[in-house]
Amino acid sequence: MTATLPAKQVPSPGAPKRAGGWTLPFRERIAPYAYVAPFFLIFGVFGLVPFLATFYIALFEWNPIGDQTFIGVDNFTRMLADPRFWNATSNTIRIWLLSTIPQLAIALVLAHVLNHARLRAAVFFRMSILVPFITSVAATAIVFAQMFDRDYGLLNWLLGLVGISSIDFVQTVWGSHLMIAVMVAWRWFGYNTLLYLAALQAVPRDVYEAASIDGAGGWQQFRHITVPALRPIIIFTIVTSTIGGLQIFTEPLLVARTTNLTCGAVRQCQTLTLFLYEQGFGRYEFGYGSAIGVALFLMIILIAAVNYLLSTRIRGEGR
Amino acid sequence: MRLRTSPPLALLAAAALVVISACSPGSASGGGGDPKSFEFWSFSGIDQQHDVDVYLRDHPDLQVKLTEVGSTTETAQALTTAIAGGKVPDLVLIQGDDMPKFVQQPQNFRDLRESGADQMKGDYLDWVMEQATAEGGQIIGIPTDVGGMAVVYRTDLFAAAGLPTDRESVSKLWPTWDAFIETGKKYVAATGKPFVDNAPTSVFYQAVNQVSQKYYDDAGNLIYDTNPEVKAAFDTTLKALEAGISAKISFGADAWNAALPRGDFAVVSAPAWMLDQIRRAAPDTSGKWDVATIPGGAGNWGGSYLAIPARAQNPEAAWNYIKEMQSPQRQLEHFLDVGSLPTTPAVYDDPKLTGQADPFFSGAPTGQIYTQAVLGIKPFHMGPDTATIGSEFLNALTNVEQGSGNPATAWDDAVNNIRTAIGK
Numbered sequence: 001m002t003a004t005l006p007a008k009q010v011p012s013p014g015a016p017k018r019a020g021g022w023t024l025p026f027r028e029r030i031a032p033y034a035y036v037a038p039f040f041l042i043f044g045v046f047g048l049v050p051f052l053a054t055f056y057i058a059l060f061e062w063n064p065i066g067d068q069t070f071i072g073v074d075n076f077t078r079m080l081a082d083p084r085f086w087n088a089t090s091n092t093i094r095i096w097l098l099s100t101i102p103q104l105a106i107a108l109v110l111a112h113v114l115n116h117a118r119l120r121a122a123v124f125f126r127m128s129i130l131v132p133f134i135t136s137v138a139a140t141a142i143v144f145a146q147m148f149d150r151d152y153g154l155l156n157w158l159l160g161l162v163g164i165s166s167i168d169f170v171q172t173v174w175g176s177h178l179m180i181a182v183m184v185a186w187r188w189f190g191y192n193t194l195l196y197l198a199a200l201q202a203v204p205r206d207v208y209e210a211a212s213i214d215g216a217g218g219w220q221q222f223r224h225i226t227v228p229a230l231r232p233i234i235i236f237t238i239v240t241s242t243i244g245g246l247q248i249f250t251e252p253l254l255v256a257r258t259t260n261l262t263c264g265a266v267r268q269c270q271t272l273t274l275f276l277y278e279q280g281f282g283r284y285e286f287g288y289g290s291a292i293g294v295a296l297f298l299m300i301i302l303i304a305a306v307n308y309l310l311s312t313r314i315r316g317e318g319r
Numbered sequence: 320m321r322l323r324t325s326p327p328l329a330l331l332a333a334a335a336l337v338v339i340s341a342c343s344p345g346s347a348s349g350g351g352g353d354p355k356s357f358e359f360w361s362f363s364g365i366d367q368q369h370d371v372d373v374y375l376r377d378h379p380d381l382q383v384k385l386t387e388v389g390s391t392t393e394t395a396q397a398l399t400t401a402i403a404g405g406k407v408p409d410l411v412l413i414q415g416d417d418m419p420k421f422v423q424q425p426q427n428f429r430d431l432r433e434s435g436a437d438q439m440k441g442d443y444l445d446w447v448m449e450q451a452t453a454e455g456g457q458i459i460g461i462p463t464d465v466g467g468m469a470v471v472y473r474t475d476l477f478a479a480a481g482l483p484t485d486r487e488s489v490s491k492l493w494p495t496w497d498a499f500i501e502t503g504k505k506y507v508a509a510t511g512k513p514f515v516d517n518a519p520t521s522v523f524y525q526a527v528n529q530v531s532q533k534y535y536d537d538a539g540n541l542i543y544d545t546n547p548e549v550k551a552a553f554d555t556t557l558k559a560l561e562a563g564i565s566a567k568i569s570f571g572a573d574a575w576n577a578a579l580p581r582g583d584f585a586v587v588s589a590p591a592w593m594l595d596q597i598r599r600a601a602p603d604t605s606g607k608w609d610v611a612t613i614p615g616g617a618g619n620w621g622g623s624y625l626a627i628p629a630r631a632q633n634p635e636a637a638w639n640y641i642k643e644m645q646s647p648q649r650q651l652e653h654f655l656d657v658g659s660l661p662t663t664p665a666v667y668d669d670p671k672l673t674g675q676a677d678p679f680f681s682g683a684p685t686g687q688i689y690t691q692a693v694l695g696i697k698p699f700h701m702g703p704d705t706a707t708i709g710s711e712f713l714n715a716l717t718n719v720e721q722g723s724g725n726p727a728t729a730w731d732d733a734v735n736n737i738r739t740a741i742g743k
Contacts, residue, residue, distance in 0.1 A: 064403035066424040084739060145573065152577045171721040260392075260710045265718035281396050283707060283740075284420065 054297075058290035065284070075291035085292065087267055088275035089299075091177070095252075095271065096245030098181035103189045104237060110189070111196030112226045126197065129190035140187055141254035145170075148179045170256055176269035180251045188244070192237050199233040200226065235311040242303050246296065249273040272296050352633035356382035357409035357640065362394040363387040364596065365623065366657050367412060370644050373652070377643075381636070391417060391623075398628070402427045407628035410637035413460060415622040416706045418450055421460075423703050425453035429627040432458050434638045442647055443662045446698030451624050460624030461645050464659035466590030467692035468525055468613040468620055470499075471597060474681060475607050476585040480509040486683060489611040496526055496555045499614040503564030506585060513566035513584050518559040519716040520570040521588040526552035527712070529618040534709070535702040541743060543708050544734045553733070556716050557726050567720050576600040588613065590620040591660035591689045598679050610683035617695030622662070660689045667694065704741045711737045 058076070061069045079085050113119065114126055132140070147154045148169040156166045169175035203225065211221050227234075248271045256263040261278035263269040270278070272292065280289025361367040371383050388394040391414035398421075401407045413421060421428065436458045440448050443462050451460035470493075474484040482505065483489055493499035499522075503514035515521045527533060530548035535541060543549055559565065566584040568574050578584060580601035589597065589610075597608070625645065627637050643649065650661035651672055658677075666672055672686035715733035718724030724732070 063424070064399055065421070065427050078742075082739060142573075149574055149577075151568065151574050151583070168721060171723065260714075262710075262714060265714040265721060266723065281399070282392070284399055 054290045054293050057286055058294050060287045061285075062287035062290070063284060064286050068287075071287070075288050076295075078288065079291050079295060084267060084270075084275060085295075088270050088272045091267075091269060092246055092248065092271045092273075095177050095180050095184070095248060095269070096242070098177055099184035099188075099248075100238075100241045100245055102181075103185035104192060104234070104241065106185070107189045107192035107196055107237070108227070108230070108234070109222070110193045111200055111230075112222050114193070114197055115200040115226075126194070129193050131190065132187050133191045135187070137187065137250045138254060140183055141251050144179065144183045144186075144251075145255050148175075171264060171268070173268045176252075176255065176264060180248065180255060180269055183251045184245070184248060188241070192241070195233055195237060196230055199230050203229045232311075235307070239304060239307050239311075242307060243300055246300055246303070247273050249277065253277070272299075352409075352631070352635065354633065354635045354639070355380060356384070357631075357633040357636040358384045358386070359410040359412075359637070359640075360386050360388050360394060360398065360408040361412040362391045362414065363389060365412070365592065365659065366595070369657055370649075370653060373649075374640060374644055383640070395420075402628060402630075407630050409627065409631040409633045410640060411626055411628065412463065413624050413626055415450065415466070415624070416709070418460065418624060419701045419703050419705055421626070422451065422453050425455065425457040425459050427629050428457075428459035429629055429631065429634055429638075430457040430459065431461065431627070431638070431641075432456070434634075435642075436461065439642070442665060444664055444693065444696075446696060447622065447662050449698065450701055451626075460626040461641050462662035463623045463625055463645060463650070464592065464653075465662050465693050466592050466619050466621030467660050467689035468528070468588060468590050468618045469685075469688050469692060470611045470613055471587050471589040471594070471608055471680065472611060473582060473585045473604070473607055474609050476510070476512075476582055477506075480506045480585070482506060482509075484609070486609050486611050486681075489609070493611075493614040496522065496614045497558075500555075500559050500562050500564065503559070503586070504562050507562075507564050512582075514564040515559070515586045515588075516566055516568050516570060516575060516578070516584045517717075518556045518565045518720055519713045521586070522559045523552055523556040523713065523716055524620055524709070525588045525613055525618060526555055526615060527709070528620050529613075529615045530699060531697045533699045533701070534705055535700045537700050539700055539702055541702070541704075541741075543712075543737060549712075550730065553712065553716070553730055557719065557729065560716070560720050560726065565720060569717065580604055591658065591685070592621055594658050594677070594680070594685065605679045606681060608679060609681040610677075610685060610688050612688065613692060617692050617697075619693055619696055654686065658685065660686075660693065664690075664694070707740050708737050711740055 059070060059072060061067075061071050061074075110129065114122060114129075119125070146152070148156075150156060150166050150168040150170070153169075155169075159165075159167065167175060169179045207225055208221060211225060216224070252263040252269045252271050252274050253261070255269060261270075261274060261282045263271075263274055267275075273296070276289050276292040276296065279285045279292060359367070359371065367387075368385060371385050375381060375383060386408070388397045394411070395413060395417035398407075398411050398413070439461070440458065444465065447462045447465055448458070451462065452458050472489060477484045477489070482502070483492070492502045506512075506514045527549060530546075530552070532542065532546055532548065534543040534546070534549065536546075566578060568578050568584070570587075579597060580603055582604075587593070587597070598605075625641050627634050627641075631637060644653075645663075647661065647663035647665045650663050651666040651669055653659065654661050654666075655671060655675060661667070661672070667686075667690040672690070673684065675684060675686040676682040677685050712733050715724065715729050715736065718732075719726050719729050
């Protein structure tokens with residue numbers, strides 16, 4: 001993932017247009033296109049074509065190894081009437097909220113602390129928080145699933161020590177959501193912390209020093225210097241976390257991998273992408289799976305648009 | 320999965336495959352190719368490497384590239400995508416439950432009659448062969464093993480509970496599922512520990528495979544919601560749950576493997592192919608297990624087939640392998656080495672099979688027990704949605720077992736979920 005860093009790097013619109021017009025030789029005019037072509041070619045083949053194909057396939061009853069029948073919008077009407085679709089949607093949104101809010105809050109506080117001038121072994125801590133991010137998501141899910149196990153899990157053993165009886169995290173709605181949210185948050189807080197930290201490095205130390213001299217405590221510095229300085233990057237992480245959160249797949253797949261892609265007996269932790277996968281690859285209904293994919297795409301666009309509107313407003317107030 | 324591309328990755332990959340397949344010429348008849356080598360996809364946990372090694376020992380000039388794709392389901396999924404547009408293997412192992420979907424689309428596979436399968440088909444159990452035969456008569460798979468059923472139990476735990484421990488007496492404890500539940504109650508009363516690993520797989524999946532018709536009638540019509548035999552199996556399972564004899568640990572979960580060596584349950588319904596899994600999950604419990612007959616008579620759960628996709632590059636080499644390795648004699652050898660049950664009744668009387676005594680299971684004559692289980696089978700029709708219907712029933716029962724589902728509405732919930740899932 002390429003990190004779009006603060007807007008400072010955008011060239012000012014007043015810069016002179018040196019390369020404009022038709023005065024340059026053909027080779028030089030074509031060069032920039034040649035440089036960007038590989039990305040667009042690969043994007044076309046592996047991004048755009050499948051993307052458009054998804055919309056096309058959604059209009060069919062499409063058996064990957066059999067017949068394809070055009071059925072118009074039937075897949076969509078079926079989807080809207082399918083309780084499993086709405087269940088997956090609400091699961092996805094709840095897991096996303098449960099994971100994103102604590103994750104970004106922790107990242108914000110951690111970034112503030114790690115940026116502190118007097119922190120010893122800062123490099124060690126800064127590197128350490130990225131460890132969860134580079135750990136394989138499958139390994140994470142398997143380890144967490146064992147920790148949260150009803151009979152043999154570490155967590156229930158600890159709860160047992162203080163006299164709380166075993167909790168079946170996987171089989172309860174809130175338990176499975178909490179478990180997946182913890183996994184997601186654990187994996188991503190370090191990444192977001194680093195983004196915040198990178199942005200904070202751009203804030204001159206003098207500001208903090210001046211604040212200290214004026215008698216501002218850690219909390220006041222956090223509220224009045226760190227958070228305002230990070231406003232654009234916070235918006236960026238909210239957008240990326242939203243897109244990622246709506247696509248949570250591996251964790252629920254591995255948490256309840258004995259239950260045939262439903263993530264629990266009553267689909268209590270089945271997310272939208274897992275539901276899509278169940279339909280497409282568990283039941284080989286590519287048409288219906290594609291329709292779910294289209295719905296997910298529209299949902300992400302919608303939420304991204306809302307985010308964009310909110311973020312432009314916040315920025316406007318900030319200035 | 321945090322990617323900046325918006326549509327889900329899995330679907331993109333699928334769509335890409337579909338698009339590519341739409342462009343590639345549809346060469347239906349694979350032929351010729353290299354008779355000396357072939358590519359073989361299997362699922363893990365069934366030790367096909369053993370067979371391949373045996374084959375290569377006899378044919379050092381050949382080459383076999385065996386890939387263990389993953390679980391049975393993952394292997395069937397990989398095969399589906401490969402058929403839809405990728406590079407297919409020359410030979411593939413398909414689990415019985417995944418077979419109906421492929422049998423519905425026989426054009427994707429080589430009709431093995433062309434290679435002489437119709438001469439061989441008499442060697443295999445009729446009803447097993449039937450499940451690999453398409454409506455037009457095409458034979459798309461040769462059966463490698465069947466999953467005859469039995470109950471595996473811990474003799475030491477039975478002794479501690481004051482129950483008999485030798486396999487004849489234990490088998491007599493439970494001629495029916497009701498008797499099985501009663502035995503379970505006695506065990507729980509004596510020890511305070513759960514009796515069976517879980518009811519949905521150890522009771523429902525067994526009982527529902529002992530019927531004369533399952534989810535489809537013999538003509539292929541759906542009858543899952545009206546068939547009294549299915550309802551009876553479901554109600555028996557609810558009764559087992561009410562009796563409180565279940566450890567509530569799903570088969571295949573990590574916890575299942577953890578519970579096995581600890582003796583957290585005393586009984587598992589185990590088809591032939593599960594014996595090896597138990598052996599590997601709890602190696603230290605060798606000699607503490609024994610095998611009794613399944614309540615309710617004969618039945619089958621699982622079993623696999625070897626098939627050759629239509630676009631295979633080297634179908635001849637793959638067929639030669641099937642023909643040699645699935646002969647009755649070879650299936651017998653495979654049983655003696657690995658333990659999965661042959662599909663060739665000719666060897667069921669063979670003294671090597673009947674005389675097989677498994678030391679891990681207290682010297683139980685597994686060959687004899689499991690062949691008896693499949694010989695008495697009343698075959699039933701399997702349809703394209705058999706697997707889906709089965710897992711929805713299983714989910715509804717698991718929900719009751721875990722304490723969130725209401726036993727009074729479980730049947731209706733299951734039927735409703737199945738209607739939503741299969742649309743009829």
